[in-house]
Structure formats: structure tokens, C-alpha cells
Amino acid sequence: KAGVTQTPRYLIKTRGQQVTLSCSPISGHRSVSWYQQTPGQGLQFLFEYFSETQRNKGNFPGRFSGRQFSNSRSEMNVSTLELGDSALYLCASSFTSGWSTDTQYFGPGTRLTVL
Amino acid sequence: AQRVTQPEKLLSVFKGAPVELKCNYSYSGSPELFWYVQYSRQRLQLLLRHISRESIKGFTADLNKGETSFHLKKPFAQEEDSAMYYCAPETDSGGGADGLTFGKGTHLIIQP
Numbered sequence: 001k002a003g004v005t006q007t008p009r010y011l012i013k014t015r016g017q018q019v020t021l022s023c024s025p026i027s028g029h030r031s032v033s034w035y036q037q038t039p040g041q042g043l044q045f046l047f048e049y050f051s052e053t054q055r056n057k058g059n060f061p062g063r064f065s066g067r068q069f070s071n072s073r074s075e076m077n078v079s080t081l082e083l084g085d086s087a088l089y090l091c092a093s094s095f096t097s098g099w100s101t102d103t104q105y106f107g108p109g110t111r112l113t114v115l
Numbered sequence: 116a117q118r119v120t121q122p123e124k125l126l127s128v129f130k131g132a133p134v135e136l137k138c139n140y141s142y143s144g145s146p147e148l149f150w151y152v153q154y155s156r157q158r159l160q161l162l163l164r165h166i167s168r169e170s171i172k173g174f175t176a177d178l179n180k181g182e183t184s185f186h187l188k189k190p191f192a193q194e195e196d197s198a199m200y201y202c203a204p205e206t207d208s209g210g211g212a213d214g215l216t217f218g219k220g221t222h223l224i225i226q227p
Binding site for chain 2: 003031033035042043044045047048050055056058090092094096101102103104105106107108
């Protein structure tokens with residue numbers, strides 16, 4: 001099976017712009033989660049989507065949003081970019097049983113730099 | 116608030132020595148618990164999860180509910196164990212939604 005893929009792999013934006021990142025899960029996986037990784041804060045959970053619905057959410061401002069399509073592919077959007085949004089954004093997919101957290105399979109990440 | 120503590124940022128041991136990576140969590144309920152690992156230039160991947168009670172690459176993890184700890188252990192370290200290790204309880208304890216709360220990680224270095 002092909003692994004989780006993320007596009008683009010690298011992105012440079014300026015403050016105030018918005019950005020959209022894409023994630024394609026492993027075939028058959030129905031849940032997609034997003035994480036932000038920075039040297040200072042480490043890995044932080046953004047949100048999780050299942051069946052096109054946000055099912056779980058971390059503690060991030062409303063500038064961070066996401067969506068999931070009927071084929072389970074997911075996008076996350078960050079509006080009004082700030083310098084502190086510079087990070088590696090990781091996507092993870094899981095089959096999900098629905099009654100407990102399943103093993104997550106991670107993509108390579110998108111490296112976002114905000115200038 | 117949910118909190119995960121990995122007290123050692125860096126742990127260096129010699130090959131063949133025992134390894135213990137500490138993890139303490141502060142949670143309501145009984146979360147599902149995971150250890151994830153990231154080897155150099157590879158993706159973050161599952162090492163083991165508590166519910167399966169498997170031993171992966173010689174690692175085991177002991178859950179102590181009283182101390183709310185989930186320490187990772189291996190009796191004899193190997194050079195290929197050098198990596199970044201993350202303790203990760205689920206965010207939605209008992210709720211079924213996926214998502215993990217990661218500790219800051221421990222960088223394990225195995226010296227020859």
C-alpha cells in the first residue's frame with residue numbers, strides 16, 4: 001500500500017497570506033489527523049476528520065481550519081499567516097475503529113516557512 | 116488539561132546497556148497509550164501501543180496507573196535504536212476519536 005502523501009513538501013509564504021496544505025491518506029483509511037511540529041512546542045494536535053466531519057480538535061486559533069472530502073483526502077488551511085506559524089505540518093491517517101484511537105500512519109510533512 | 120512529560124530531552128547509553136525512557140501523563144480517565152519513534156530521515160511511526168501488549172524490537176512499556184506513568188524499556192540497547200522517541204496518549208480518552216497528545220520527545224543515542 002502506498003503511504004500517506006502530503007503536498008507540497010515545502011512552502012514559503014509571507015505574513016498575512018493564507019495557505020492550503022493537502023494530505024492523501026492510505027487507501028481504506030477513514031480518519032485524518034493534523035499536527036504542527038515546532039522546535040519550541042514539539043508536536044501539537046490540530047484536528048481530526050472522519051467521514052468529512054471534524055471529530056476532534058486541539059487548542060489552536062480559528063485561523064487554522066480543515067476539511068475532508070468524500071474520498072478521505074484532507075486539506076488544512078491557515079489564514080492570515082503569522083511568523084509563528086512556521087513549522088512542519090504532519091498529517092496522519094488511521095483506519096479507525098470508532099471506539100478507540102487507532103494506530104496513526106504519518107506522512108513526510110509539509111515544511112511551511114512564513115517570512 | 117492533558118499533559119505528557121518526558122523528563123529527559125537526551126539520553127545516551129552504551130550498546131548492550133539497559134534503556135528506560137520515562138513518560139508521565141496527567142489525564143482524566145484511562146487513555147490509550149502509545150510510543151512513537153522517528154529514526155533519522157524517516158517518518159514518525161508507531162513503536163508500540165499499550166492495548167496490544169506486544170514487544171516491538173525488544174521494547175516493552177509498563178503502565179502504572181497509580182503513578183500515571185508509561186515508561187519504555189529495553190534490556191540491551193542496540194545502535195539501531197538511536198532515534199527520537201515520543202510518548203503519546205490519545206487526546207479523546209474513551210471517546211473513540213483519533214488524535215494524540217505528544218510529549219516533547221527523548222533523543223536516544225546508543226554509543227558503540
